[in-house]
Amino acid sequence: MGITATGHSEPATSGERIVRVGCPAHNCGGRCLLVAHVQGGRIVRLGTDDRPGDTLADPQLRACTRGRAYLRRQYHPDRLMYPLKRVGRRGAGEFERISWDEALDLVAGQMRRVKETYGNSALFVPYGTGSYSQLNGSVVARRLMNLFGGCLGIYNSYSWAAINVATPYVYGTLETGNQRQDWLNSKYILMWGWNPAEMRDGTNSELFVRRAREAGARTVCVDPRMSPTAVALADEWIPIRPGTDTAMMSAMAYVMLTEGLHDAGFVRTHCVGFDASQMPPGCVGEESYSDYILGARDGVPKTPDWAEPITAVPRATIARIAREYATTKPAVLYQGYGMQRRAYGEQVVRAGCVLAAITGNVGIHGGWASGLANQPDGGCAWYVFPTGENPVPASIPVFLWSEAVLHGKGMGAEHGVIGTERLDNDIKFIYAIATNCLVNQHADINRSVEILRDETKVEFLVVQDQFLTSTARYADVILPACTQFETWGVEDGWKYGEEVLLMPKVVEPPGETKSDYRICAEIAERLGFGGEYTEGRDERGWVDWCLDSYRRTRFPDLPSLDAFEASNAGVHSKPVTAPAVAFEDFRRDPEKHPLDTPSGKIEIFSARLFEMRRPDEIPAVPKYVQEWESPFGPEAARFPLQVIGHHTLHRVHSTHDNNDWLEEAFPQRAFINPLDAEARGITDGDEVRVWNTRGATVLRCRVTLRVMPGVVDIPEGAWWAPDEHGVDRAGSINVLTSHRWTPLAFGTAQHTAMAQVEKA
Amino acid sequence: MAASRYAFFFDAASCSGCKACQAACKDKHDLPVGLLWRRVYELVGGRWDREGEAWVPDVFAFNLSLACNHCDAPICAEVCPTGSMRRRDDGIVLVDPETCIGCRYCAWACPYGAPQFDDVSGRMTKCTFCADHLDLGLPPACVAACPMRALEFGERSELEERHGPSPGFFPLPDPALTKPGLAIVPHRDARRAGPRTAAVANREEVGR
Numbered sequence: 010m011g012i013t014a015t016g017h018s019e020p021a022t023s024g025e026r027i028v029r030v031g032c033p034a035h036n037c038g039g040r041c042l043l044v045a046h047v048q049g050g051r052i053v054r055l056g057t058d059d060r061p062g063d064t065l066a067d068p069q070l071r072a073c074t075r076g077r078a079y080l081r082r083q084y085h086p087d088r089l090m091y092p093l094k095r096v097g098r099r100g101a102g103e104f105e106r107i108s109w110d111e112a113l114d115l116v117a118g119q120m121r122r123v124k125e126t127y128g129n130s131a132l133f134v135p136y137g138t139g140s141y142s143q144l145n146g147s148v149v150a151r152r153l154m155n156l157f158g159g160c161l162g163i164y165n166s167y168s169w170a171a172i173n174v175a176t177p178y179v180y181g182t183l184e185t186g187n188q189r190q191d192w193l194n195s196k197y198i199l200m201w202g203w204n205p206a207e208m209r210d211g212t213n214s215e216l217f218v219r220r221a222r223e224a225g226a227r228t229v230c231v232d233p234r235m236s237p238t239a240v241a242l243a244d245e246w247i248p249i250r251p252g253t254d255t256a257m258m259s260a261m262a263y264v265m266l267t268e269g270l271h272d273a274g275f276v277r278t279h280c281v282g283f284d285a286s287q288m289p290p291g292c293v294g295e296e297s298y299s300d301y302i303l304g305a306r307d308g309v310p311k312t313p314d315w316a317e318p319i320t321a322v323p324r325a326t327i328a329r330i331a332r333e334y335a336t337t338k339p340a341v342l343y344q345g346y347g348m349q350r351r352a353y354g355e356q357v358v359r360a361g362c363v364l365a366a367i368t369g370n371v372g373i374h375g376g377w378a379s380g381l382a383n384q385p386d387g388g389c390a391w392y393v394f395p396t397g398e399n400p401v402p403a404s405i406p407v408f409l410w411s412e413a414v415l416h417g418k419g420m421g422a423e424h425g426v427i428g429t430e431r432l433d434n435d436i437k438f439i440y441a442i443a444t445n446c447l448v449n450q451h452a453d454i455n456r457s458v459e460i461l462r463d464e465t466k467v468e469f470l471v472v473q474d475q476f477l478t479s480t481a482r483y484a485d486v487i488l489p490a491c492t493q494f495e496t497w498g499v500e501d502g503w504k505y506g507e508e509v510l511l512m513p514k515v516v517e518p519p520g521e522t523k524s525d526y527r528i529c530a531e532i533a534e535r536l537g538f539g540g541e542y543t544e545g546r547d548e549r550g551w552v553d554w555c556l557d558s559y560r561r562t563r564f565p566d567l568p569s570l571d572a573f574e575a576s577n578a579g580v581h582s583k584p585v586t587a588p589a590v591a592f593e594d595f596r597r598d599p600e601k602h603p604l605d606t607p608s609g610k611i612e613i614f615s616a617r618l619f620e621m622r623r624p625d626e627i628p629a630v631p632k633y634v635q636e637w638e639s640p641f642g643p644e645a646a647r648f649p650l651q652v653i654g655h656h657t658l659h660r661v662h663s664t665h666d667n668n669d670w671l672e673e674a675f676p677q678r679a680f681i682n683p684l685d686a687e688a689r690g691i692t693d694g695d696e697v698r699v700w701n702t703r704g705a706t707v708l709r710c711r712v713t714l715r716v717m718p719g720v721v722d723i724p725e726g727a728w729w730a731p732d733e734h735g736v737d738r739a740g741s742i743n744v745l746t747s748h749r750w751t752p753l754a755f756g757t758a759q760h761t762a763m764a765q766v767e768k769a
Numbered sequence: 770m771a772a773s774r775y776a777f778f779f780d781a782a783s784c785s786g787c788k789a790c791q792a793a794c795k796d797k798h799d800l801p802v803g804l805l806w807r808r809v810y811e812l813v814g815g816r817w818d819r820e821g822e823a824w825v826p827d828v829f830a831f832n833l834s835l836a837c838n839h840c841d842a843p844i845c846a847e848v849c850p851t852g853s854m855r856r857r858d859d860g861i862v863l864v865d866p867e868t869c870i871g872c873r874y875c876a877w878a879c880p881y882g883a884p885q886f887d888d889v890s891g892r893m894t895k896c897t898f899c900a901d902h903l904d905l906g907l908p909p910a911c912v913a914a915c916p917m918r919a920l921e922f923g924e925r926s927e928l929e930e931r932h933g934p935s936p937g938f939f940p941l942p943d944p945a946l947t948k949p950g951l952a953i954v955p956h957r958d959a960r961r962a963g964p965r966t967a968a969v970a971n972r973e974e975v976g977r
Contacts (some may be wrong), residue, residue, distance in 0.1 A: 018973050031827060054796055054797065055796055056793075056910070056913070057793070057913065057914060059913065063918075071789070071913075071915070071916045072789070072914075072916075073787060073789050073916055074787055074788045074789045074791065074792040075792075077789055077792035077796055077914060078792040078795070080796065080798065123814050144788075206785035206787065206917070207785065207787070212916075213916070215785065215915060215916065216916065216918060217918060219783055219917060219918075235826075235828060235830055237783065237786050237787065240785060240786065240830045240831060240832065240956075241782075241783055241784055241785035241786075242783075242919065246826070246828075248824060248826055315821055317821060317823050318821075318822035318823075319823065320823075321824045322823060323820055323823040323825060324821075324823070326823075420884035441920045444775070531895070623967075658788065661970055670792060670795055670802065671792075673802045673803075673805075673974070674788045674791060674974060675788070675790065675974070676973060676974065682817065683817075684817060694973070711970070713813065713970055714813055714814070714815055714816070714817065714826070714828045714830075715813060715828065715830055715970075717824055717826070718817060718818075718824055719824075
């Protein structure tokens, strides 16, 4: 048999040019390789990674359905082709075509005016990942602002706010993950709220879990929804009531403690705060983790009996999973990110880390410390393009931009402001580049658009994008950006980072579109620092610069740009034959290799959190805290269903919403359990109205056993489409979500929302 | 050396239903919305029970990625009144758009939903096994696409030798009917699926 799946290469037909190119970078969690077939200046077909071999150490980077359907976005008739200026009231969606000169003069003029009137700290570039390569998206606007004297900064992200902040309180670092090939050394993999088969948490993560199972690992998936991961990768699925994961984790700890299943030796030598014998200085006599779990202070032992009515997981199941995880070693407890985008998201992150620690699964092959799990050597570089230093020292958490518009001046640490005591300005000018976070992806859309509509607050709003998104509808000026196939870019593997993907310009930008970089360079020119902005480089020149940076760090063998381009390889990878393990040194000798925590050890009890003196919301040991909207609160009487919004393969957040092949594959639906549907007279396919005090959305439903009772699941990212009554008709979940942020990380808690569902 | 008889292999145990195969097929063959030469069926069954204050699922789900199985006894060819549906020597079943009259008999006869009517051309269309790729020694687009490596192709006997014999299971028709070129590893829950216990949950996504 001469034909196998390996050793092949995409054929070019006559008159065709083939370009291997990194899949346009959005914030999907994958970084994959496409093979673009170009005929007559147009991409006609997109293959995927065709490198021979496809080994465990260096697997092919096969694109998902979104990458393979990309041409429906690339050649969509609604692409923005020329600059637009608002003519109606803000948000009415009425625009007229203007020239580039007029558009750029307007933007540069407004930047100058706002700077002169208020100062640089009134300028703002929001979080955005709609284009997310080193040369595309918000990075190029940050460089522009920084050379202009700076703008109000941001820190953290929508995706990982709580996990970014909470992980270091336990471990002193975000680098808590082993390299993924190491999962093949695991005997037990607990995928907690983690769905790599759908959200692509690193290209090939789902494949590595598959291989780990084949190597003998038992796999369990804890999720309110029977996700694609639960179907394809799990031996067992355990549905859990959203927002109660920490209760189940605490009850698991109870079983371990009372049955002596925890690794007492490791806890003694590597942790602090487990029990009264190892409390940090100044906290002796305070409530230890064991005290909390056993109920020594609050009189409530965190037994499986206690957890069952909270989590809806049977007590026997909780106890069994506790025993399995504690005794089947080495084991992985991989924490997904959805459950930390919730009311007390910091707690579940710390609770998972503590389970990994007290079972001794830290610093060993086949184990996993939990937490954010960046790679031991830092993993991917995230940002390489030189944005420069921001001369404005103040930064806000990304999620609080709406507060900085409403009442920025005077905002301080109580709103997570860093770099200054108090902000000296409200946000007055926004340059929104490759982002739908001002409207569609931010919490509480009806509140957000109310804020944006007021032209005395944000005085000028520039949106730079490829489509008239929900956010772009609120722009004063829209600048049409080209896609990532139409300019140069470069990216490295997302989170895990074992490859560099070249993104050569494949086709010319259509209409009057320009690259994000070119647009910013032309604004810089108008502001008088064009030369400083470009340093004489075009997009390809900056890719060369970025390759140098990669070469100096993780990829010393990276070829020159000319050679990389000439090879048409598209990818330069670093095969992983000996997967690295986080905390190996610390495990071996905690005195010689202390962690970067105050105690140098794993902090089950955090003295720093204790000092904050907010034990109800920020306890010193991880605790289950009932959410501010919950099935157990008075709000449940009117709004009895919990709303979650999974990451669908229809979209990358809101990108691709208008892709018809993806709508065909994964139509936007409200997923609801048959028991909840029957109780409301709803049948499969009905139009339903999902609503709460913040808003309403009408969409068709899918009645499915794959969502647990009490939960309605509306995949995030559909483009908000209000009717004349303000009711969304697109299934845009953020008309239902709350802008209240998490207590420690000031992160989004958008998944904490209650609603009612009725037949529309 | 070309295989004498091409078949697909599908590992239903590992399929997540991500539809990269479907998108790759549509890209390769420029298929408009509505034409799904490869499509993914989601089978779901079971029930929920209340035990104390817990919710206990007895729920199962699995996916079936199906294209044309290029059967040994292609009933589509049997019923075609114009002889437009033909099986090549290598087993690939193709429709000749020059002689097809779009009568849809093949679509009605095929138990897998493989032949599909193109509203624009008024002709039947179907999976070609990416015959042009095979002629060049390359895999079909769907096989090369699968992120989970759950799709393969080759000679059926060889695929079954590698992966074990292929049982028939719901909702697939009795293989004796058309002798499909489809080797398959069932999901563990396939044994629970039957006409009264499971249903295609994503009917609107698979069309026709």
